[in-house]
Amino acid sequence: MAILVRERSKITTKGQTTVPKAVRRALGVSYGGEIAYVVDEFGRVSLLKAEEETDPVIEGFLAFLAQDMVRNPANIAAFPADLAERMTALTDGMNVDLNEDIDGAVTL
Incomplete structure (x- = not known):
């Protein structure tokens, strides 16, 4: 070495x-x-x-989802239009900057 x-x-x-x-x-x-x-x-x-640490539980879940989508492609469907409309209505007038820093503590 x-x-x-x-x-x-x-x-x-x-x-x-x-x-x-x-x-x-x-x-x-x-x-x-x-x-x-x-x-x-x-x-x-x-x-x-x-480096950015990953959660092994989340990584395992995401791997499970990926495998499930490959095995069962018929279960993959378009986002429901009525749900999209409801989300749009609930957020109408809100301005969101995805690059803006979050103030204060964040609890997930």
Whole structure:
């Protein structure tokens, strides 16, 4: 295994440390970015750029839906027109910017 970057960093009394610039650059993270620590069975620690985590339950459900749609294509139908009309009526006059940040906490 070739070593590309080797840096040292002290840990403060609060358990904090600075990720050296060369390491941040190698990971492709900057201010506000997230990193993940991975500890293997030998006690080695890897530092990775944190990726969007997926929920294994949701992933399993989505896989089930995909398989079901392949097995039962007759069950796939157009969105009911009356439901679409009702949704349109309920949201009439509302302006939604899908790129706008959400203020406050979000509970799902």
